[in-house]
Amino acid sequence: MSDTNLIKTQLEYNLLPIEYCSVSFHKSGIRLIDRVSFKLISKGITVILGPNGAGKSILLRLMHGLDIPNEGKVLFEGVVADEKIRRKQAMVFQNAILLRRSVIENLSFVANLHQPKKSSNLIELLAEVGLADKQHMPARRLSGGEKQRLSLARALVCQPELLLLDEPTASLDPYSVQMIETLLSKFRHRNTKIIFITHDLNQARRLAEDIIFIHKGKLEAFQPADAFFEKPDSDFAQAFISGRLIF
Ligand SMILES: Nc1ncnc2c1ncn2[C@@H]1O[C@H](COP(=O)(O)OP(=O)(O)OP(=O)(O)O)[C@@H](O)[C@H]1O
Numbered sequence: 086m087s088d089t090n091l092i093k094t095q096l097e098y099n100l101l102p103i104e105y106c107s108v109s110f111h112k113s114g115i116r117l118i119d120r121v122s123f124k125l126i127s128k129g130i131t132v133i134l135g136p137n138g139a140g141k142s143i144l145l146r147l148m149h150g151l152d153i154p155n156e157g158k159v160l161f162e163g164v165v166a167d168e169k170i171r172r173k174q175a176m177v178f179q180n181a182i183l184l185r186r187s188v189i190e191n192l193s194f195v196a197n198l199h200q201p202k203k204s205s206n207l208i209e210l211l212a213e214v215g216l217a218d219k220q221h222m223p224a225r226r227l228s229g230g231e232k233q234r235l236s237l238a239r240a241l242v243c244q245p246e247l248l249l250l251d252e253p254t255a256s257l258d259p260y261s262v263q264m265i266e267t268l269l270s271k272f273r274h275r276n277t278k279i280i281f282i283t284h285d286l287n288q289a290r291r292l293a294e295d296i297i298f299i300h301k302g303k304l305e306a307f308q309p310a311d312a313f314f315e316k317p318d319s320d321f322a323q324a325f326i327s328g329r330l331i332f
């Protein structure tokens with residue numbers, strides 16, 4: 086694979102292209118992300134795949150500025166992110182951290198931090214994640230899956246231009262998974278670029294326009310989803326989708 090990979094679609098979205106330029110990230114002398122380069126210009130949904138410990142969460146954290154590369158750069162429209170660019174992004178983590186407030190207050194708190202007029206209708210958003218009837222409940226009393234749905238709603242409050250999700254449906258029942266997938270598809274058509282990590286290959290097939298596959302901190306494949314599932318550019322990726330890759 087060449088160092089920089091391109092997938093061609095329209096350049097309509099703000100924050101695009103997102104470009105990793107030979108990005109490395111180390112901790113305690115270990116290279117956890119190893120000279121990763123790619124250029125994302127597709128406005129659709131990008132899915133990050135890879136085995137446990139491959140570096141997927143770190144890759145996303147680097148995009149959101151929570152970790153800083155030791156080498157290389159992450160660029161948005163050709164520049165390193167500043168505060169203004171960060172404010173156009175939202176990220177949902179593997180483990181939801183909610184405020185000790187009611188469900189609706191978790192949303193209104195975030196809405197008030199941003200420009201209120203840009204915020205979505207909060208009740209409508211709660212209904213979209215199936216939590217309208219729980220709006221006055223303390224958020225911390227929600228079940229694990231409900232907390233995950235609330236975190237997604239909270240991330241969507243200010244209609245981010247870039248939405249980063251770390252296994253957003255990992256602990257959800259099939260009905261809730263469908264609900265979230267519908268919501269993601271809706272936001273994808275509302276000008277939000279979505280990048281998410283999943284271990285659910287069927288979900289990746291359903292939603293992804295392109296796939297980033299990483300293994301041991303290295304970019305092994307970056308392809309349109311159809312091509313990836315047909316014939317991935319990497320033997321590791323082939324082993325992974327056939328259920329044969331052991332980390
Ligand atoms: N602060 C750190 N110090 C040392 N090692 C770390 C640190 N953070 C992450 N790692 C290691 O980096 C590797 C990649 O971690 P990461 O969380 O990105 O994996 P992942 O691909 O998201 O895996 P999973 O599918 O299990 O969530 C792991 O082996 C992890 O132990």
Ligand SMILES: [Mg+2]
Nearest residue numbers: 141142179251
């Ligand atoms: Mg992870």
